[in-house]
Amino acid sequence: MAVLLLAEVSGGTLALDATAKVATAAAQLGEVTALVCGPRAAGEAAGKIAAISKVLVCEDEAVANGLAENVSQLLLDNADGMTHIISSASNAGKNVLPRVAALLDAMVITDVIKIVDAQTFKRPIYAGNAVQTVVSLDAVKVLSVRTAAFEAAGEGGYAAVEVVALTGVSALTAHVEDKLVASGRPELTSAKIVVSGGRGVGSETDFALISALADKLGGAVGASRAAVDSGFAPNDLQVGQTGKVVAPDLYIAVGISGAIQHLAGMKDSKIIVAINKDEEAPIFQVADFGLVADLFEAVPELTEKL
Amino acid sequence: MKILVPVKRVIDYNVKVKVKADGSGIDLANVKMSMNPFDEISVEAAIRLKEAGTASEVVLVSIGDKKASETIRAGLAMGADRGILIEADTDGDIEPLVVAKLLVKVVEEETPQLVILGKQAIDNDMNATGQMLAALLGWGQATFASEMEIADGKAVVTREVDGGLQTMTVTLPAIITTDLRLNEPRYASLPNIMKAKKKPMSEKTTADYGVDTSPRLKVIATEEPAGREAGIRVGSVDGLVEKLKEMGLV
Ligand SMILES: Cc1cc2nc3c(=O)[nH]c(=O)nc-3n(C[C@H](O)[C@H](O)[C@H](O)COP(=O)(O)OP(=O)(O)OC[C@H]3O[C@@H](n4cnc5c(N)ncnc54)[C@H](O)[C@@H]3O)c2cc1C
Numbered sequence: 001m002a003v004l005l006l007a008e009v010s011g012g013t014l015a016l017d018a019t020a021k022v023a024t025a026a027a028q029l030g031e032v033t034a035l036v037c038g039p040r041a042a043g044e045a046a047g048k049i050a051a052i053s054k055v056l057v058c059e060d061e062a063v064a065n066g067l068a069e070n071v072s073q074l075l076l077d078n079a080d081g082m083t084h085i086i087s088s089a090s091n092a093g094k095n096v097l098p099r100v101a102a103l104l105d106a107m108v109i110t111d112v113i114k115i116v117d118a119q120t121f122k123r124p125i126y127a128g129n130a131v132q133t134v135v136s137l138d139a140v141k142v143l144s145v146r147t148a149a150f151e152a153a154g155e156g157g158y159a160a161v162e163v164v165a166l167t168g169v170s171a172l173t174a175h176v177e178d179k180l181v182a183s184g185r186p187e188l189t190s191a192k193i194v195v196s197g198g199r200g201v202g203s204e205t206d207f208a209l210i211s212a213l214a215d216k217l218g219g220a221v222g223a224s225r226a227a228v229d230s231g232f233a234p235n236d237l238q239v240g241q242t243g244k245v246v247a248p249d250l251y252i253a254v255g256i257s258g259a260i261q262h263l264a265g266m267k268d269s270k271i272i273v274a275i276n277k278d279e280e281a282p283i284f285q286v287a288d289f290g291l292v293a294d295l296f297e298a299v300p301e302l303t304e305k306l
Numbered sequence: 307m308k309i310l311v312p313v314k315r316v317i318d319y320n321v322k323v324k325v326k327a328d329g330s331g332i333d334l335a336n337v338k339m340s341m342n343p344f345d346e347i348s349v350e351a352a353i354r355l356k357e358a359g360t361a362s363e364v365v366l367v368s369i370g371d372k373k374a375s376e377t378i379r380a381g382l383a384m385g386a387d388r389g390i391l392i393e394a395d396t397d398g399d400i401e402p403l404v405v406a407k408l409l410v411k412v413v414e415e416e417t418p419q420l421v422i423l424g425k426q427a428i429d430n431d432m433n434a435t436g437q438m439l440a441a442l443l444g445w446g447q448a449t450f451a452s453e454m455e456i457a458d459g460k461a462v463v464t465r466e467v468d469g470g471l472q473t474m475t476v477t478l479p480a481i482i483t484t485d486l487r488l489n490e491p492r493y494a495s496l497p498n499i500m501k502a503k504k505k506p507m508s509e510k511t512t513a514d515y516g517v518d519t520s521p522r523l524k525v526i527a528t529e530e531p532a533g534r535e536a537g538i539r540v541g542s543v544d545g546l547v548e549k550l551k552e553m554g555l556v
Contacts, residue, residue, distance in 0.1 A: 010469055066467070067474065068437065068447055091468045095449050098402070098437035107403040107522035110432050124531065125430050129323040130332060131531050134523040172446030172480075176462070176473040193555075217556060225486060235452065235466045235487060242344075242426060242486060250555045261319070267534055271555060273546065288537035289549050301543045306556050 001030025001118055004079055006071070006087035006096065007046050009038040011180060012064070014045040017190035018088050020152035023051035025145040026086045027153065028115045034159075035078055037063040037071060043161045051153035055161045062169040065178065066092050069170035072099040077167055079104075082140060083118070089144035089245075090189075097144050106138035111245075113149040127241040127264040147189055148247035148268060181234045185211075186220045188237060193219030193250045196239055196266070199226035200255020200276065200295055207232045209295070210254060213303045222246065222266075224256045240265035255295045258283025275299065307456075307478075308363045309352040310418040311386065312409060313345040315370050315377040316429040325530045331398065332429075332528065341377045344424025346384075346491040347484040351454065352422050353385040354489065360456050361420075363387050367412050369394055369405055375507060382502035383494035389507040395519060399430055404519050406438035411515040413443060418479065420461070425450050425483040436483035446476040452487040 003026045008015035014036065026032045033054040036043040043057030056078055062070045075085060075096070085100060087093030089111045101108035114122035119136045121143060188194065195217065197210035207227070214221045223233035225240060239246055241264035251269035256262060258274070258281055266272070267286055274287035277294050284290040291298060317323060318338040326333050341349075355361040364386040368374040371393065378389035392408060394400050413421065426433035440447035448454070448463035452471065455462045456478070465472045466485045476482075494502070512519050540546045550556045 065472065065474075068440075068449070072441070091450060091466065094433045095437065095447075098432075098434035099441040099447065101434070102403060102406060102438035102441035105403075107401050108432070108434050108438075109523065110434060120526070125528075126317070126323040126332060127428065127431070128531055130325045131529050132525055133527040133529075134525050137522050137524060170446070171477070173448070173474055173476045176475060178467070178469075179471040179473075180467075180469040229487065234470060235485075236468060236470050241428065241431065250550070260322070271553060272534075272537075273550075284539075285536050286534045289546055290537065290539045291543070291546050292539065293543070298543050302546065305543060305547050306550075 001083045002081055003030045003032045003084040003086055004075065004082040005032050005034045005052070006075060006093060007034045007036040008088050008090060008092065009036060009042050012038055012042065014038070014042040015187070016045060017152055017187070018090065018147050019046060020049050021147040021150040022086060022088050022145055023049050023153040024150045025112070025115055027051035029084045029118055035075060037066070037074070040161065040163070047159035047161050048155045048157050049153050050155060050157040052157055052159050055159050056164045057161055058164050058166055060166040062166055065175040066095060067173050067175060068096045068099050069172050070166060071096045072103060073168065073170070074166050075100050076103060078164060079140070085140060085142045087144050089146050093144045097142055101142035104140050104142065106140055106142050107136070109134060109136060109141065109143040112143050112145045127260050128267065129260070146245050148245050181236055183221070185214060186218070188220045188222055189244050189246055191220035192248050193217045194222045194246050194248045195219055195252045195254065196222035196224065196256060197227050197232065197254050198224035198256030199230060201227060201232055204232045209299045213252070213299055216303050216306050224262050253283050254299060256283055257281050258286065307361050307419040308365060308416060309355060309361045310365050310367060310413065310416055310421045311345070311348045311352050311381070312405070312421070312423050312435070313349065313366050313368045313377050313381050314342040314427050315339050315368065315374045316342045316427055319343055319428055325528055329527050329529060339373070341380050342424050342427045344426060344484055347486070347488050348422040348424050349381045349384050349386055350489045350491040351484060355456060365390065365416060365418065367392065367409070369400055369408055369512070378507055379502050380494065382505045383499040384492055385498070388505055391507060391509045393509065393511045395512050400519065401521050401523065402432050402434040402438055403522060404517065405435050406442055407517045408512060408515055409439050410442050411517065420478060420480060420482065422482050422484060425485055436481050440481040445480050447481040448474060448476045449483040450485040451482050452485050454482060454488070
């Protein structure tokens with residue numbers, strides 16, 4: 001079995017934690033070759049992940065921004081002899097993998113949470129209200145995995161790094177600009193602690209209460225859809241069925257009611273704390289520690305006392 | 307310019323989903339069904355382009371059982387012009403790859419300049435059909451759109467990406483998949499619901515298109531996820547701090 005892994009690259013640097021988690025999943029399937037769209041240094045960083053045997057790096061501008069037409073071409077150009085193509089179930093992965101699968105006449109398997117064997121996988125459906133076990137009948141299996149469901153592979157590898165070229169740049173799409181949010185905080189999907197705010201926080205200004213608590217704990221900031229829709233927090237912080245899936249050691253939900261779509265993104269956290277003024281809020285049904293309180297009093301007090 | 311919008315009939319997002327006791331799937335008996343919320347956003351986006359004079363016609367297509375016609379009617383009531391119902395010869399969910407292959411045939415017949423799809427269906431949560439359709443047609447794709455503008459034979463699309471937003475252009479004809487922030491879909495007014503009943507809807511079957519509908523993923527089990535038990539209430543912030551310290555979390 002041979003696995004081609006699309007590495008996670010963000011702003012020209014390897015997303016080490018995410019890539020190492022995908023590598024753990026990939027290594028359960030066979031020998032892993034990582035494809036890195038980015039600078040050589042990102043490739044070298046991937047080469048240190050113990051579960052990766054070989055690294056291919058493509059430094060072409062045309063793949064640097066993750067445009068699906070080019071990245072899928074690059075994956076296909078390097079897929080000879082591969083039995084599996086795998087990535088993280090990030091937006092970057094989900095943008096590209098279904099395109100690759102269709103070009104191989106295969107059905108993509110999204111959001112895998114468990115690899116049973118080389119063709120059998122578990123994945124959640126209906127916002128995680130059910131888990132399906134599926135057997136892929138395709139010659140090449142194309143799958144994205146939830147990083148929250150796998151441990152990161154260790155470092156200490158020394159895979160050879162080979163430079164590969166893109167055979168042709170698609171004229172169909174062009175990159176204009178990225179507006180990435182640099183917060184200086186840990187990345188949401190790999191943070192050990194996440195503090196999330198919901199509609200109850202009330203405004204973008206007051207969302208600073210959430211960030212202050214996260215900073216005190218050295219954690220990442222998350223948000224419910226309602227908080228993002230209302231403009232309190234940027235879109236990349238949305239946790240849930242249609243946002244990011246997190247499973248930190250500690251998840252603190254503040255002013256979040258606990259809709260099923262939100263729970264889908266955080267219910268595998270080790271410890272869940274809920275702060276909500278409504279004692280009937282469904283979030284308390286999944287919380288290990290619930291505090292019925294007004295967040296405007298409780299959160300500053302908590303930040304101070306920690 | 308014609309816009310094609312595929313719409314899917316799914317369990318309403320407010321319904322608490324139950325797994326059948328025998329592990330054979332999801333209990334769909336007597337549950338409320340609605341248009342996939344992301345597809346409502348797609349329909350809204352298409353109608354706005356028509357209202358702005360950019361598009362001339364909005365065509366909906368749904369693949370599923372006969373009741374998918376209700377989903378098409380719901381989109382027609384929002385303001386789309388006509389519908390195509392493709393009745394599937396299979397039970398249960400139809401895989402995105404099959405849907406994409408059927409949509410290729412519809413695109414060949416209808417020759418739209420733009421196909422707008424929801425980024426994911428909230429039942430199988432696959433997030434795949436748009437990308438697969440783009441691949442099979444050899445078109446460019448702009449997924450997870452939170453803003454879009456059509457000008458000079460191109461779509462300028464802002465996408466929700468992992469670290470924020472990305473703006474890109476894609477040459478028409480193209481595929482766009484919609485994210486939550488693109489718009490807020492309108493409610494259909496009663497007069498428009500009445501009017502929608504008279505809008506044309508053609509009925510086809512998957513067999514008409516000669517596409518193999520057999521699944522590539524064989525579902526061998528459907529289970530309830532491991533549950534989570536409610537914990538305890540702490541009476542105060544001090545109580546919470548104490549617990550977190552006890553657990554070694556802070
Ligand atoms: C297609 C689709 C996809 C979706 N995807 C997602 C997703 O990925 N992630 C997601 O989160 N949601 C998602 N949703 C939305 C979801 O259904 C809920 O609407 C959303 O999660 C609600 O956010 P909330 O809990 O912040 O807001 P609300 O449900 O309005 O809850 C606010 C809470 O704040 C509490 N509160 C108010 N004031 C205070 C105060 N002063 N102190 C303490 N508590 C207070 C209230 O008691 C209430 O419980 C999706 C919905 C759809 C239809």
